[in-house]
Amino acid sequence: MGNLLSRLKTLYFGLEYLLDLNKTLNHVLTRASAPPGLPVPNPTPSYWLEDPPFPDLVHLQSPTLPSRADIVIIGSGITGAAVARSILQECLRKGQTRQIVVLEARTLCSGATGRNRGHMKASPQELFADMRGRHGEERAAATTRFQLVHVGVLTRLCRQEGWEAVERREVTTADLFLDDEGREKRMEEVEELRRWVPELRMDVLGAEEAREKFGVNDYVQGAISYPTGALWPYRLVSSAWNDLLTKFLKSISLEMVTPVLSIYPSSTEGYAYEVVTTRGTIHCDHVVHATNAFASHVLGHMTAQHPGTRFPNFDGRLSWSVIYEKAYDYVTQRPMTTYGMPGDIMLGGGFNRGRDQGLDHIGRWDDSQPRWGDDREGWRVKKAWVGCIAFTGDGMPFVGRLDPELTGWRPGRKSTGNGVEPGDEREDLPDAPGRLPGKVVDWFPAELKPSLERVKRADLSNLVKYAP
Ligand SMILES: Cc1cc2nc3c(=O)[nH]c(=O)nc-3n(C[C@H](O)[C@H](O)[C@H](O)COP(=O)(O)OP(=O)(O)OC[C@H]3O[C@@H](n4cnc5c(N)ncnc54)[C@H](O)[C@@H]3O)c2cc1C
Structure with a gap:
């Protein structure tokens, strides 16, 4: 009898645990699927935003918000900059002019x-x-090759444009495994990858070898290592914006501190959409969502730290991912300073160390709370900040034209035709820094396009299905 009671009790606690877990998961999914709202106005100050190379651009605005544009781009991050650059360069090549307004x-x-x-x-x-x-x-x-090619494309872009401030460098990265299970799984994946992408140079190292080569401690059970890159992302993007403003001053305006509140089909002849902002309304033909916000969000934590005296110094040419259980932390290091001091360490991750194994971070889009407090003078942490990481239910970004059924907006009155028609993906494009040459269909993975079916399939609840 006692035995039966104790079994029933175990079963009861087991069920209670599963129900609790289910409740937490549903709660997280609801939070993550809710509209994120506007970015908070007072984000935690990030290390990278200090000492901006183009201070005039930080708050740049026109005296009056333009009321018309061919294309409105929402968001001034790397996606917005890449889109603006591609459009303006293509227009230049084809002898066309288009007006772009960037809203941030x-x-x-x-x-x-x-x-x-x-x-x-x-x-x-x-x-x-x-x-x-x-x-x-x-x-x-094909998709893996597309992802790998980014290092070379960005390297060439920085070199050709002479963007020195970007601090771009070639880096050898080391994925360090703290447990056998993680190591075995990744080694099998590496073997399979080698068969299909043989040109990728990937070293597999045992525990001893990893310790010797990367100066790591005894907890490391093995590593894989391959070439990657690192840079100062804010400086890359602000250099790109500065370049566009210099070369295409008449075709682009940057409107900072101008949140977009809503978008409607236009009621004005000749325009497709009305973009409503806190500073007025813009009529336009195309809206590009470079907001990182169609998908849901998770908070990522970062710190910038002074390295200790025993931290191995590779002058910014090595990066580490420490992989344990079902999570990882990642570390990059800036190059040596001009005074010969080791560069600062950028440390992030710790996702599943948060409350409810990290579930508490999902669906948060307030990046104003460092959850750390002020640091004390002379301590090793120079800066701690958070940022919103967007992700989709199938782990891949949405890149391309959105189906009106997804946005709920059909273009309003017919536009004058001054808008930009979707480029012909089969056109043989010339070589240009920042882009691959040839036909887009040949190098762009169609799996990234946001078709109606894919967006439905990439519902966040599927993350559980696609989880490793
Ligand atoms: C902590 C952390 C670590 C990461 N580490 C790496 C890494 O090492 N390597 C890597 O490749 N990726 C990394 N990522 C991911 C990478 O940073 C993003 O994928 C990338 O920066 C997204 O760029 P984006 O231009 O699409 O979005 P963002 O840079 O987020 O830009 C979107 C912009 O849109 C603006 N916006 C949003 N809504 C509105 C609105 N309604 N009106 C006007 N403006 C609006 C926002 O203010 C924002 O400036 C990391 C992300 C985080 C948070």
Whole structure:
């Protein structure tokens, strides 16, 4: 009898635990699926935003908000800058002019791009394993190659444009495994990836070798290592904006501290949409959402720290991901200072160390709360900040034209035709810094397009299904 009672009790507690877990998960999904609202006006000050190379751009606004534009881009991070640059350069090549207005809720590039880790790292074995399950080996290999090519494209862009302030550098990254299970899983993924993307140089190291090569401690059970890159993301993007303002002054205006409140089909002849902001309304033909906000959000934590005297000094050419259980922390280091001091360490991660194994961070879009307090003079942490990381239910970004059924907006009265028609993806494009040459269809993975079916499939609840 006692035995039966104790079993019933165990069963009861087990059920209670599962119900609690289910309640927490539902709560998180509801929070993460709710509209994020506007970016908060007072985000935690990020290390990268200090000492901006173009201080005049930080709060840049026209005296009066333009009332008309061909294209409105919402968001001044890396996506907004890349879109504006591509459009203006294509217009130049084709001898056309288009008016672009960029609307940013806060200061220049103060979203995730100004708050991240500055790592150009792909985790190719993980991407390949994830894509392979859903799309097969060939598409997985094509998408992995697309992701890997970014380091070279950005490197060439910075070099050709002479953007020295970006602090771009080639880095060897080391994924360090703290447990056997994680190591075995990743090693199998690496083996498979090698078969399909053989040109990628990837070293597999045992515990001893990893300790010797990367100066790590005895907790490390093994590592994989491959070439990546790192840079100062805010400086990359603000250099790009500065360049566009210099070269295309008459075609672009940057409107900082101008949150977009809503978008409607236009009632004005000749325009498709009305974009309503806190400073007035703009009539336009196209709206580009570079807001990082169609998907849901999770808070990522970052700190910038002075390295201790025993921290190995690789002059910014090595980065580390420490992989344990189902989570990881990541570290990059800036190059040596001009005074010969080791560069600052940028440390982020710790996701599943948060409340409810990190679930508490999901669906948060307030990046104004460092949850740390002020630091004391002379302490090792120089700066601690948070940023919103957007993610989708299938782990891939949405890139492309949105179906009106998704936005709920059909273009209003017919436009004059001055808008930009979608480029022909089969056109053979010339080589240009910041972009791959050739036909877009040949290098852009169609899996990233936000088709109606994909957006429905990429519902956040599917994250559980796609979880590693
Ligand atoms: C802590 C952290 C660490 C990361 N580490 C890395 C890394 O090492 N490597 C890497 O590749 N990626 C990393 N990421 C992810 C990377 O930073 C993002 O994927 C990338 O910056 C997204 O760029 P974006 O231009 O799309 O968005 P953002 O840079 O977020 O820009 C979106 C902009 O839109 C504005 N906006 C939003 N809504 C409105 C509105 N209604 N009106 C007007 N403006 C609006 C925001 O204010 C913001 O400035 C990290 C992210 C975080 C938060």
